[in-house]
Amino acid sequence: MDIVLASGSPRRRELLERAQLDFTILSVDIDETPLDNESPTDYIERMVETKANAAIQQLSDTSQADHDSLTSPFMILTSDTIGVLSDGKTVLVKPVDREHAYSMWQRMSDNVHEVWTAVQATQVQLLTKAEPSKAKPTQCLQIINQQRITERTEVTFIPLTTQMMSDYWNSGEPADKAGGYGIQGLGATWVSRINGSYTNVVGLPLAQTLALIKEMTEGSMDTVNPL
Numbered sequence: 496m497d498i499v500l501a502s503g504s505p506r507r508r509e510l511l512e513r514a515q516l517d518f519t520i521l522s523v524d525i526d527e528t529p530l531d532n533e534s535p536t537d538y539i540e541r542m543v544e545t546k547a548n549a550a551i552q553q554l555s556d557t558s559q560a561d562h563d564s565l566t567s568p569f570m571i572l573t574s575d576t577i578g579v580l581s582d583g584k585t586v587l588v589k590p591v592d593r594e595h596a597y598s599m600w601q602r603m604s605d606n607v608h609e610v611w612t613a614v615q616a617t618q619v620q621l622l623t624k625a626e627p628s629k630a631k632p633t634q635c636l637q638i639i640n641q642q643r644i645t646e647r648t649e650v651t652f653i654p655l656t657t658q659m660m661s662d663y664w665n666s667g668e669p670a671d672k673a674g675g676y677g678i679q680g681l682g683a684t685w686v687s688r689i690n691g692s693y694t695n696v697v698g699l700p701l702a703q704t705l706a707l708i709k710e711m712t713e714g715s716m717d718t719v720n721p722l
């Protein structure tokens with residue numbers, strides 16, 4: 496089944512490429528601001544669903560030629576990664592500025608936090624309707640199946656000094672990453688221990704995502720939580 500990875504994240508693309516799957520990329524842009532008092536679970540589930548809906552909208556708006564490159568039904572993969580502080584309530588997203596990054600890092604310093612990544616697989620089919628009033632048939636995408644997983648990894652940070660935070664912010668690495676760090680880069684120097692999937696921290700729990708894809712295409716897996 497054709498797969499569309501609806502993500503602008505180069506990390507997700509690279510991780511999925513490692514699995515030697517054929518897929519196409521569609522970049523979606525949504526508002527990722529958490530709502531007041533939104534729980535980590537509600538936030539991350541809202542994000543993967545909103546990204547999937549944005550992808551469907553974008554694919555519906557494209558021309559017939561774009562649709563022709565995908566065989567119906569096909570699968571849209573969306574993903575979202577957040578940090579969650581040890582209080583279990585505070586969501587760590589991408590830092591909006593230096594102060595925001597420092598405020599997150601001060602609470603992560605010498606402490607354990609979790610990284611959660613949700614992945615949603617949305618299977619859609621192309622419907623073509625002939626309308627007498629229109630010269631060309633109209634087309635729309637219909638959701639036929641949706642499944643979602645959330646993977647959690649515990650990450651422990653060493654104690655951080657103001658100098659370390661300043662140097663790291665100036666490296667430019669933290670800006671587009673949840674919790675303001677990249678474990679695959681310089682951020683690894685802050686991580687003393689992880690417990691769980693490494694690829695989950697980078698943005699796509701690979702083994703679990705492949706199992707989800709398999710379940711959706713072949714129809715058998717134990718670990719999937721239906722929506």
Ligand SMILES: Cc1cn([C@H]2C[C@H](O)[C@@H](COP(=O)(O)OP(=O)(O)OP(=O)(O)O)O2)c(=O)[nH]c1=O
Nearest residue numbers: 502503504575576672673676677678696697698
């Ligand atoms: C914690 C951590 C996060 N990240 C990244 C993964 C995600 O790309 C990003 C969190 O933001 P997301 O909103 O999950 O993803 P994104 O905006 O980069 O891409 P998309 O188009 O799919 O929405 O943080 C790392 O690369 N390394 C890390 O160690």
